[in-house]
Amino acid sequence: MIKQDFPKIHFYDQDFVDIYDKTWAWIQDCWHGEGEKSKIDGKFFSYPDAQTVNQADAIYSSFFLVYSNRIYQAHPTLDLFYDRQEPNGAIRCAYDVKTGHPVVERDNPEGLGIPLFAWAEHNIYHKSGNKKRVKDVLTVLCKYSTWIDSIFKKPNGLYKTPLSATGMGNLPRGDAYYSLDFNTMMAINMLYMSALADILNDKEISFQYKRQYFSLKTRINSLMYNADDGFYYDINKSEKQVPIKTIAGYWPLLAEIPNDEKAEHLIEKLSDPKCFGTPHPFPTLAVCEKEFDENGRGFRGSVFPHLTFMVIKGLERYQRWDIARECAIRHLYFMLDSMSPEGNHHKGNLWEAYLPTKEGPAKWPNKTLFPRAQYLTYDALSTICLTIENIVGLFISLPRKTVDWVIPNLEIMGVENLSLKNNMITILSNKSGRGWEIHMESEKLYYFTINILGKKKKTLPIPSGKCSMLIDKL
Numbered sequence: 346m347i348k349q350d351f352p353k354i355h356f357y358d359q360d361f362v363d364i365y366d367k368t369w370a371w372i373q374d375c376w377h378g379e380g381e382k383s384k385i386d387g388k389f390f391s392y393p394d395a396q397t398v399n400q401a402d403a404i405y406s407s408f409f410l411v412y413s414n415r416i417y418q419a420h421p422t423l424d425l426f427y428d429r430q431e432p433n434g435a436i437r438c439a440y441d442v443k444t445g446h447p448v449v450e451r452d453n454p455e456g457l458g459i460p461l462f463a464w465a466e467h468n469i470y471h472k473s474g475n476k477k478r479v480k481d482v483l484t485v486l487c488k489y490s491t492w493i494d495s496i497f498k499k500p501n502g503l504y505k506t507p508l509s510a511t512g513m514g515n516l517p518r519g520d521a522y523y524s525l526d527f528n529t530m531m532a533i534n535m536l537y538m539s540a541l542a543d544i545l546n547d548k549e550i551s552f553q554y555k556r557q558y559f560s561l562k563t564r565i566n567s568l569m570y571n572a573d574d575g576f577y578y579d580i581n582k583s584e585k586q587v588p589i590k591t592i593a594g595y596w597p598l599l600a601e602i603p604n605d606e607k608a609e610h611l612i613e614k615l616s617d618p619k620c621f622g623t624p625h626p627f628p629t630l631a632v633c634e635k636e637f638d639e640n641g642r643g644f645r646g647s648v649f650p651h652l653t654f655m656v657i658k659g660l661e662r663y664q665r666w667d668i669a670r671e672c673a674i675r676h677l678y679f680m681l682d683s684m685s686p687e688g689n690h691h692k693g694n695l696w697e698a699y700l701p702t703k704e705g706p707a708k709w710p711n712k713t714l715f716p717r718a719q720y721l722t723y724d725a726l727s728t729i730c731l732t733i734e735n736i737v738g739l740f741i742s743l744p745r746k747t748v749d750w751v752i753p754n755l756e757i758m759g760v761e762n763l764s765l766k767n768n769m770i771t772i773l774s775n776k777s778g779r780g781w782e783i784h785m786e787s788e789k790l791y792y793f794t795i796n797i798l799g800k801k802k803k804t805l806p807i808p809s810g811k812c813s814m815l816i817d818k819l
Contacts, residue, residue, distance in 0.1 A: 351414055352763035354737055355773055357756055360681050361732060368695075368721065368728040372417060375406075375721055377442060389422040392720060397439040397448050400426060400458035401512055402722040405651050407465045409729040411472035414764040419469050420478070423462065427485045434492030436462075438510070453507040460493060460530050462486055463537035470544060474743035474766055479544050486538060487550065493531070501584070502564045504528050511593070516629060516644035517636045519587040521579035525569050529577075529596035532561045536600060544744075562602050570603070575610025577603075590620060590631035591644075592652050598659025608663045615656070615668065623648075625679040626672045627656050628701040640700065641707025643715065647698035648707070650676070650723040657735055666738075666751045666796075673735040677727055679704055694718035695728070733760065739772065741765065748772065749794045755781045755816060765791070781816040 351369045356362055377395070378388040390406045391398045403422040410419035426436050429445075437447035438458030449456035466482050469475075497504045503523045508516075511526045518524070535558035542551035568584055569577045577594045578586040597603055598611060614620035614631075621627045629644040629652060630637045641647030653676050660669040682704035685693030697716035698707040709715045733739055737758050740749040743765050750772065752758075759773035771786040772793075785793070785807055794804040801816070 350762065351416060352412060352733075353761040354732060354759070355761065356732075356737065356758045361677060361736065364677075364681060364695075364728050365732050368725050369413070371719060372410075372413075372721055372725065374719075376417070389425050390417075390722075391422075391442070392717065392722070396442055398422065398425060398442060400436070400438045401651075404459065404461050404465045405654075405722050405726060407469055408654075409725040411469060412729055412733055412763070414762070419465075419472075423465065423482075426462075427482065430485055430488065433495075434488035434490075436489050436492075450509060453509045455496060455507075457493070457497070457506055457510040459510070459512060460490070460527075460534045462489065463534050463541055467537045467540050470541075471742040471744060476544060476744075479541050483538075483541050483545065483547075483550070486541070490534060490538065490554075499523075502560060503568070503580075504531055513591075513593070513629065513644045515642070516591055516593075517589055517634070518579055518591075519589055520581045521587045522582040523568075523580050523584075524593070525565070525577050525579045526593035526596050528561065528565055528569075529593075529600045529602065532558055532565065532600040532602060533596070535561065562600070565597065565602055566607075570607060575607070576614065577611075589634055590614075591634075592621070592627060592629045592656070595627075595656045595659050598662055599655055601662050605663070612660065612663070612665060612668065615672070623701040624675075624703065625699055625701050626676055627653055632701075639702050640709070641698055641716075642709045643698075643707075643712070646701050646707075647716070648676075648679075648701050649698050650680070650727045654723075654726040654731060657731060661735075666735075667753055670735050670738065670753060673727070673731040677732070677736070680724070680727060695724040696720065697723055739763075746791045747794065748791060749796065751796045753797075755797065759783075779815055782813050783816065784811070784813045786811045 354362055354365050374393045375390050376388050377391055389398050391402055403426055407419040407423060410417050429440060430436050437449060437456030439448040440446065441448050447456050463486055470479055497506050499505050504527055505523055506527045508518060508524055511524055535554045539551045539554040539558060542554065568580055571578060571586055576590055577597050578588055580586050595611065598608060603611060615627060616622040619633045620631045623632060625648045628646045628648055630646050636645050638645040657669045657673055679699060680695060683696060683699055683706060696706040696718060697720035700707055706716050737760060738750055738752045739760055755774060757775050761771045762769050768787060768789040772783065774781060774783045787807055787809055789809050791807055792804055793807045796802045
């Protein structure tokens with residue numbers, strides 16, 4: 346029996362491999378619960394010195410923990426929130442580590458958090474194939490969605506929520522009343538609630554959420570999209586747009602709300618140096634906005650890894666693999682170069698937020714706790730998840746028994762000993778005397794699709810055992 350270990354990645358830049366390996370080692374410090382004086386049972390993922398366990402941490406961390414070969418499970422921290430669901434369906438955004446009680450802020454008395462549980466669960470299903478879990482969580486998430494509707498949904502079909510519920514504290518929003526990001530997150534919730542119901546073949550729930558999704562999508566497109574600017578905005582109480590370009594304008598890509606033409610206008614701004622095309626992608630506030638700050642100052646220009654992750658996942662929805670990969674690589678280089686002034690990547694920290702125009706952590710005068718060092722909830726999205734999915738380019742679905750490899754060109758790279766439930770797989774490309782070759786090893790049959798952008802795309806059944814294929818022969 347081979348000792349279970351984290352999957353290994355291979356990449357031509359060893360610094361990327363090193364920071365990937367280090368992140369798994371650091372994650373060990375983010376587990377709480379056992380042996381602590383706490384009212385919270387079991388282990389859960391949070392910031393090392395955290396006094397609370399947060400909904401956003403539970404959701405975002407699940408996207409990289411699914412790649413731990415089950416050494417670190419993705420679901421216990423999510424279950425902590427589900428287990429505390431109140432009779433009316435409420436799940437609060439944070440709980441005190443010592444008491445287990447909800448923690449709410451004055452400007453968010455209901456403790457509303459980002460409504461992205463369904464997105465996380467859909468991803469977990471495709472990495473675990475656990476249909477029973479989908480059945481168990483769907484009931485919880487239906488009640489949760491109903492609770493949000495009962496308090497925050499207005500007669501016009503949009504959601505009026507505390508701005509702090511979006512997690513973007515000091516983002517300048519003018520007189521925004523209906524926030525673009527929260528409304529779009531609700532559309533994402535509906536989209537994935539429908540997808541979870543489809544997994545269970547529950548046509549009634551699937552149709553219910555699909556109908557809600559299309560209704561909200563129509564409202565967002567008609568009220569929040571500005572055709573002249575080619576951008577989505579918050580709106581005020583009178584349903585007039587608040588024309589401040591923020592990173593929230595990219596949540597609609599992830600929700601598949603814009604058509605191809607609108608998406609193209611949004612994507613163009615990611616490379617425009619006057620908008621979001623800063624050297625380190627992507628600032629929270631467009632460069633052209635008067636409150637943009639090159640030092641970051643919280644959400645006035647900082648680059649937050651979880652929001653860069655969101656934009657890159659949105660680009661995927663529109664098959665913009667090339668831009669997604671280029672930005673992921675650039676983002677990771679800036680993270681590495683920001684670890685220490687001397688360029689020694691073996692010392693120094695990852696950071697919660699970064700400068701947009703040069704390397705280094707973001708700055709916010711008089712805020713000594715910003716940015717937090719080693720904030721792995723955000724950072725590991727880049728050093729693990731984006732590395733596997735967008736830099737190496739592997740997309741895995743256990744229920745479909747598929748591995749898609751999307752790469753712009755052939756390089757020496759791949760993944761070794763990645764667990765697909767009870768199937769360990771290895772996929773590596775290198776150049777031999779016969780040309781570019783892909784070596785594969787697997788314990789069970791699966792279907793492998795290689796997509797070399799603009800050149801070749803082929804799906805092949807990969808048998809158990811070892812095999813290899815020559816790209817030129819495809």
